[in-house]
Amino acid sequence: xxxxxxxxxxxxxxxxxxxxxxxxxxxxxxxxxxxxxxxxxxxxxxxxxxxxxxxxxxxxxxxxxxxxxxxxxxxxxxxxxxxxxxxxxxxxxxxxxxxxxxxxxxxxxxxxxxxxxxxxxxxxxxxxxxxxxxxxxxxxxxxxxxxxxxxxxxxxxxxxxxxxxxxxxxxxxxxxxxxxxxxxxxxxxxxxxxxxxxxxxxxxxxxxxxxxxxxxxxxxxxxxxxxxxxxxxxxxxxxxxxxxxxxxxxxxxxxxxxxxxxxxxxxxxxxxx
Numbered sequence: 001x002x003x004x005x006x007x008x009x010x011x012x013x014x015x016x017x018x019x020x021x022x023x024x025x026x027x028x029x030x031x032x033x034x035x036x037x038x039x040x041x042x043x044x045x046x047x048x049x050x051x052x053x054x055x056x057x058x059x060x061x062x063x064x065x066x067x068x069x070x071x072x073x074x075x076x077x078x079x080x081x082x083x084x085x086x087x088x089x090x091x092x093x094x095x096x097x098x099x100x101x102x103x104x105x106x107x108x109x110x111x112x113x114x115x116x117x118x119x120x121x122x123x124x125x126x127x128x129x130x131x132x133x134x135x136x137x138x139x140x141x142x143x144x145x146x147x148x149x150x151x152x153x154x155x156x157x158x159x160x161x162x163x164x165x166x167x168x169x170x171x172x173x174x175x176x177x178x179x180x181x182x183x184x185x186x187x188x189x190x191x192x193x194x195x196x197x198x199x200x201x202x203x204x205x206x207x208x209x210x211x212x213x214x215x216x217x218x219x220x221x222x223x224x225x226x227x228x229x230x231x232x233x234x235x236x237x238x239x240x241x242x243x244x245x246x247x248x249x250x251x252x253x254x255x256x257x258x259x260x261x262x263x264x265x266x267x268x269x270x271x272x273x
Contacts, residue, residue, distance in 0.1 A: 004096045004172035008207045017224040017266035018046040022234030024067035025050050026076030034087050039252045041093050043259035052101040063235040078105050082121035089122035096124040103131040115142040125149035125172045133169045156192040173207040194226035201227030217265035
């Protein structure tokens with residue numbers, strides 16, 4: 001199993017960005033989620049972001065909300081997350097796995113217990129979208145004890161001083177949010193997102209990933225050119241398969257084809273620093 005840092009080191013040596021697809025765990029069932037991870041792995045995914053479905057996903061748009069609702073309706077529970085991750089490891093997938101979640105779900109499971117189970121199942125990191133760094137001491141301690149990376153969010157327009165504080169508390173990589181609001185497929189990534197990447201990439205000691213709205217190879221190339229070390233894609237992937245779930249083979253193949261194009265676009269357009 002590769003660590004997040006190892007993946008970025010290898011990609012940097014080949015002048016390549018990381019492609020990080022998002023999977024909603026249990027949409028519409030664990031079996032499909034595992035098959036989806038296998039298809040994405042075949043397409044070249046470098047790191048997985050696995051989201052736990054939540055009944056009040058304030059950071060997510062309608063596409064991801066729909067995925068979460070299907071998962072919850074199918075009976076998915078937070079405890080099933082660890083089964084999915086251990087299943088991925090048993091299937092031979094060695095990419096790092098970052099769990100994206102809301103803090104209420106971690107508290108319900110018990111912070112220390114959640115981090116221990118995540119490590120034991122084969123997880124590598126956690127991204128909590130509604131937890132400020134100032135309030136994360138308990139999670140930080142539990143994650144550190146279990147060797148888990150804490151991925152932090154940075155919004156466009158964040159002050160230099162706060163960016164420095166967030167980066168000092170992040171590990172693995174930092175996630176730059178392209179736009180205020182929720183996740184979703186967008187026609188265009190705002191210029192401010194690329195400006196933010198360019199502004200802080202030279203100062204950051206850890207890689208930067210750009211997410212929220214990434215949905216085309218052009219978005220990938222623009223993000224990498226701006227200075228991002230990775231892109232995160234979610235809503236477009238869910239949109240691709242959600243309308244054809246009655247034909248899972250086709251759904252997986254359509255995701256694989258799209259992801260191949262996204263990964264191919266991660267080749268850097270500028271010389272290595």
